[in-house]
Amino acid sequence: MxxxxxxxxxxxxxxxxxxxxxxxxxxxxxxxxxxxxxxxxxxxxxxxxxxxxxxxGFINMHTHSPMALMRGIGEDMHFHAWLDKIWKVEEHLDHEFVYWATKVACLEMIRTGTTTFNDQYWFFDSSVQAAREMGMRIATGYDVIDKGSREEAERQKEQCIGKSEAFLHRNDPGHIYELAFHAIYSVSEEMIVWTSELAEKYDVNLHIHLCETRKEVEDCKAAHGGLTPVEYLDRLGVLNPRLLAAHTLWLSPHDIELLAAHGVHCIHNINSNTKLASGYRFLYNEMRDAGINLCLGTDGCASSNNLDLLEAMKTAAIFQKAWRDDPSALPLGELMDMATVNGAKALRFDAGRLxxxxxxxxxxxxxxxxxxxxxxxxxxxxxxxxxxxxxxxxxxxxxxxxxxxxxxxxxxxxxxxxxxxxxxx
Ligand SMILES: [Zn+2]
Structure with a gap:
């Protein structure tokens, strides 16, 4: 070595x-x-x-690293309009783009103190190659997003199994293989369950977006007989300690009970949430007191707009203090744990302590x-x-x-x- x-x-x-x-x-x-x-x-x-x-070293627990070359393409837009625009741009991307964009992201993360990042993106093989060449540790894998298309679901199932088995056989300790599905509004019920069962079979984590916007919660309640996104996932049987849920911003007390009871890890992304006006009242105290492992991420550069976890730490702390009207909220030691050891715990490797x-x-x-x-x-x-x-x-x-x-x-x-x-x- x-x-x-x-x-x-x-x-x-x-x-x-x-x-x-x-x-x-x-x-x-x-x-x-x-x-x-x-x-x-x-x-x-x-x-x-x-x-x-x-x-x-910091552990950035939620990002889309190739978005390092997509800064500024959806400024001052609301979340769902912004996401539609991002999806249109992403139709034109390829392995070469993802490879060099991930290298740029790695430059920025290394410069700002991140040593491990939890990524979710298309062409993840190119991100793995780029990150490993840069010496960084990366958690990523196949990301399912069928947008309700049966044809797309079948194509992704086949591709997901092929890629997963190839990567699981590599046994690279610097690449923590995981699965992902984008979100409950972009993935069919069948594929949510299928991806979760595959994650269980391979014993790998499952990285998702959850309760990011108020609209996501309202649409879910309308579509699923009043169930919140967390209750909906509970009904599908996919809440468990392998689940890495980014955002978890719009939660009811019952949602928090469910996330805690099933050992779900939650990831706060304050800069992305505030910039897209998705919200800022992350229920840190309530979730911590319920026993949930809470981590920190930047999200991708198309929303946040950088990968600086130290900046995210400051913003997370001052927003908690401000909206809770309590200067003792999110104290420094707990903030540091969110940026380091809690991420290591979620990714199941032994770092975050010297x-x-x-x-x-x-x-x-x-x-x-x-x-x-x-x-x-x-x-x-x-x-x-x-x-x-x-x-x-x-x-x-x-x-x-x-x-x-x-x-x-x-x-x-x-x-x-x-x-x-x-x-x-
Ligand atoms: Zn994200």
Whole structure:
């Protein structure tokens, strides 16, 4: 697994440490200076980290990475008009577009501290290739969206099984295979159940959009005898701990009980929800108190319009405080968990904590700037004061993805992305 990395004199939970990373894991943590006495054999990449703070890499739990090249095509539009426009543009996309667009998304996510992302898009094989070449960990897989067409449903069933079995056999630990269905309004009842049963058979997660807009809830009630989208999915028997539900913005108390009872993971996407005016009253306290695992995402760049999870953290916290009229709402420690360890839990891998034996996904924060001068809590300075350009270096799976703000291949990716955009224009 390549060269070992020694981070010398890095601040970890308020104390200065030496941290050794080997074979993708944090293998040893000791007081700063102690590594001089460690018996270290083989290639060693040493980095002086004085003035830097290590935190876990961020996990962006809901995005559509290829939309990194679709910014600005539906500005100031209501959700359903916006979605129709997006779907029209998407008819013209291909593997080449998705590959380079995902590379652009990876550049942006690495620069802003994300090491793992949960993606949902067409041509996902090209996203997997792009993300893995960039060294990022990606969760994605076949996305079902039949829009009520029987023909399309049959075609997708066959394609979904073929692709799923090919990817499940690859056993790449950096690609967490999952299934997806877009939403209850774009997928037939038969295909919702079929996809859920397949996810159960393969024991993989199922990534969906749920209760994103008030219209989605009203339309569902009208179509299904007064059932909310969550009650409807419960009736179909598809609520379970494999379900990763993005948005969950318009929920009744009974919906929250159902989501909690079935162990569904919920993903908050505040920048997308506010920008599309879908809503902002995410029921954080109610869902947390019910025991739901709550994660954070950016959504795609066509709605949010960037992939900066640190920015999403700040917006999520200040919106909770504002609409609840309570400055203690969504405290920093819980916010950090939403952006890190809760995502790892939903994706069922061992990251989000910086301890010996944990997966070595971490960020080195440069504190040599105005934002960190005050003696206030580090997390407050990071989330409320700083911007993601304070992220100096990013390590994923024990390898540097960015080192002192340098990302390998960045110029070439931007040049190729411009060519792809010129072609589809
Ligand atoms: Zn989405």
């Amino acid at each position: 390549g060269t070992a990395i020694l981070l010398k004199d890095v601040t970890l939970r308020d104390s200065r440490k030496d941290v050794l990373i080997e074979r993708g894991r944090i293998s040893k943590i000791g007081p700063a200076g102690e590594s001089a006495a460690w018996q270290l054999a083989g290639d060693l990449d040493m980095m002086d980290c004085s003035g830097m703070v290590a935190i876990p 301890e010996e034996s944990a997966v070595a996904d971490l960020l080195l924060i440069d504190t040599d700037n105005t934002f960190f001068l005050s003696p206030g809590p580090f997390l407050a300075n990071l989330v409320y004061s700083a911007h993601s350009d304070c992220i100096d270096s990013v390590i994923c799976d024990g390898r540097f993805l960015m080192r002192h703000r340098e990302i390998a291949g960045e110029r070439e990716i931007l040049a190729e992305a411009r060519k792809v955009l010129a072609k589809i224009a």
